[in-house]
Amino acid sequence: MPTRLSHLFLRTLRDDPADAEIASHKLLVRAGYIRRQGPGLFAWLPLGLRVKANVERVVREEMAAAGAQEVHFPALLPKEPYEVTGRWEEYGDGIFRLQDRKDADYLLAPTHEEVFTLMVKDLYSSYKDLPLTIYQIQDKYRDEARPRAGLLRGREFTMKDAYSFDATDEGLIASYQAQRDAYERIFARLGLDYVIVQADAGAMGGSRSEEFLHPSPVGEDSFVRSAGGYAANIEAFTTIAPPAIPLEGLPSAEVFDSPNTPTIESLVAFVNAEHPRADGRAWTAADTLKNVVLALTHLDGSRELIAVGLPGDREVDLARIEVAFAPAGVEAATEADFAKNKALVKGYIGPWATTGPVLGETGAARIRYFVDPRVVEGSAWITGANVHEKHALFVTAGRDFVAEGTIECAEVRAGDPAPDGSGPVDIARGIEIGHVFQLGRKYAEALGLKVLDENGKLVTVTMGSYGIGVTRIVAVIAEANHDDKGLIWPSEVAPFDVHVVATGKDDVVFDIAEQLVDGLEAAGADVLYDDRPKVSPGVKFGDAEIIGVPVILIVGKGAAHGLVELWDRRTGERTEVAISDAVDRITMKA
RNA sequence: CGGGGCGUAGCUCAGCUUGGUAGAGCGCUCGCUUUGGGAGCGAGAAGUCGCAGGUUCGAAUCCUGUCGCCCCGACCA
Incomplete structure (x- = not known):
């Protein structure tokens, strides 16, 4: 049986729904495939x-x-299996939980x-x-x-x-x-x-x-x-780590005064002015070691401060850090965290001080310290001296400080080398x-x-x-198959194989359309038939376009002369064919 | 959870600044006309203006609170 538009539970909408942003959402609602029921909840209508x-x-x-x-x-499902694997807790607020009449937990x-x-x-x-x-x-x-x-x-x-x-x-x-x-x-x-x-x-x-x-x-x-x-x-x-550098002969770390340099940018400007490099190259943000204090929230609810060190020209990427500490949550440390840990001098944090290590579990701050893979043994950095308005030069990994491990904590940029050596990435x-x-x-x-x-x-x-x-x-x-008029389904998933549009006020077009619909159905096609009387052609064409069945058969003004039109929704191309050929043309195509 | 925006008819929105009987377009119903690109005329139905409190003779409009939704961020197999 064909689906008749006169009886189909469908209302197409002329306006985009106010709550939709992207094309697929707007069109699926406007074309009558889905309707919103609540945030993130949708009802499916017959077409959808x-x-x-x-x-x-x-x-x-x-x-x-x-x-x-x-x-x-x-x-x-009952919660028990999920408790055994720990996911009842791990999912946290991420799942819907409910109780039955006996107060047993379900999800x-x-x-x-x-x-x-x-x-x-x-x-x-x-x-x-x-x-x-x-x-x-x-x-x-x-x-x-x-x-x-x-x-x-x-x-x-x-x-x-x-x-x-x-x-x-x-x-x-x-x-x-x-x-x-x-x-x-x-x-x-x-x-x-x-x-x-x-x-x-x-x-x-x-x-x-x-x-x-x-x-x-x-x-x-x-x-x-x-x-x-x-x-x-x-x-x-994953980041490619540069080769380690032998520690022998590397310059010693030296602390210097760095008034009013709480940011990487201000620090780089200051050292270029006051402590220029011997080789004439200017210091850049990539020569600095930025140390960022983060707070982990573990599954048991406990909060742990950690620090990560990365080249100063990179931003931290919290999502990438989460991967390293999953299932713990990661967020930036708060002012309160800094207030509680006096060893952390905001803006001037470094792993090392003249008094010894600061970051790391054995350091003064007693928090775990992880570094970006680029911070290899022998690499020397400009970094905080853990004293307000003091930084240090030539602070060298593996000599002045040792991190707990390396983690991927830095943003990835276009142009970074792929880890398998296959070139820069986009x-x-x-x-x-x-x-x-x-x-x-x-x-x-x-x-x-x-x-x-x-x-x-x-x-x-x-x-x-x-x-x-x-x-x-x-x-x-x-999203991938639409134009400004509406949806254009690939035939594999289209709601129908063919959309027959009868237009005209003469009963003859409807009689001919009925016969074509029967012929198409007999040939095994799924047919959507726009049999609505007294609906203007513009409305029917517009609905056909927004609904997006890829093959449209128009039975209209040519019908009296034995001609109908085959309309390719994707290309927009219309071809006149003889009524007697129409079914074959369509079913061969499908 | 942080930032921004919005809640008025089925849909998209105006009205709110400056308080005074609830509006438009689309859609829907009925009649006549119209039939190859979202038609015309006429007549209708349809809204606790998110909710609660307050101010006021009078609140969609002002105040307070609250709930919800959308967007950005955070989060996310």
Whole structure:
């Protein structure tokens, strides 16, 4: 049966909704695919549901081809499994929690590693049962601090999440590769550009992790890539450390007065004026060591001050630092923090003083100290002397101070060298549409998922988890496929194969249109039929454009002469065809 | 959580400075006309002006509080 526009639950809107910023959000609402229900919550209308179902169909087909089996878990789950793995606490405010009538704690699952693991533990106990990959397409819930951009970041969203279970490391690699390959096929079929980037695996506790990013200026993820093929999420980018310098013969550190130089800029100007370099080159911000005091908030709520040292020409990147300290939170230290720690002289902090080390657990400030990878042994810096209006020259790493370790704490810049030697990187924005993880044994260990191997020994299963954001993909496709008139769906996910528009006041056009609709349906096409009487052609054409079915068949003024028009929504091209040829032309195309 | 903005009809918004019976366009209903690019005329339905308190003879408008939403940042598999 064709879908008749006269009865379809749809109202297209002439104005952009006031709360929408990006094209996909505006158009999906205006074209009647979705409606907002609350912050980050959307209802799906008939058109939207069809597109979403098409995305899910592609995912299901490729999951099946990759040997994954579909299951379905509740979105509402008891907290216990999440307590065992620590995620009940780790998620903090990030999940929706609720109680039943007996006050037992539940959550709306943000992701399902725990219960998949437990289900496999319940049913399987032999290596012969593995490998196994199971998946579901299920709504997920996250209490996002700030939902935004319509479907791109919602608090309820549909995700395909797959989990692989293997007895061996080699098995995990194969299972991971099978999902990764499936993802490439899925995105190719959906016509979506993507870049596979190295991701930070730390938070999920795994060994290898890659994200599929769709490059887009509205994306929330920054990633870097080099012409030589390196690509990484900016949080996973690693800095090449320069070679260490032998300490012998290096000049000693010397403290100097530096009145009114609380910033890097003022300091550089001052040393160039008062302590110029012997070699004639001017000092730059990159010669200074900037020490920034941060506060970690650990899972138990305790607060720990730390310091990071990095070249003064770089800003700190808190997101990259978070990776190093996950799951602890990181924020800049407050005035109160400085007030409590007298050894930290704001504006003049350095790792070293004439009285000995200052930063570091054994230093005067008694806080842990980490440095950027560029701060290698033998590198000498201009840095704070821990006395108000005093700095020091030639403070040398490995001699005057020793850091607890190196961490990635500095911003990444376009032009920085890729760690694999493939050249300088540039920085772009992307939308995460898929993520594959080698989880390893973290969850299996915590939940006790073991199988007997061929020697009769119990071994812990190794796992992978693989996500695709289904609702997000609907938005991304809309974002990538529209013009100023409306949506333009790729045929694989379009809500209909063809949109038949009957226009005119003569009953003949409607009779001919009905026959064409029947013919198209008989040939297997999904048809949207604009059968509305007394609606002007302009309105019908406008609705066809905003709805975005790629193939439009206009039955109108030419119908009496045996002609209809084929309208390609993407190119705008209209072709007159004989009524008798119309069905074949369309179904061949589709 | 920090900064900014906004809450008035289904939607997009005006009115608020300077208090005096609630407005427009779109959409919706009915009638007539119109039918290849969001049509015309006429007649309608539709709003606790986010909420609560206060000032006042009188509050959408002024004051206080509060809730919500949007944007930027922070956060975010």
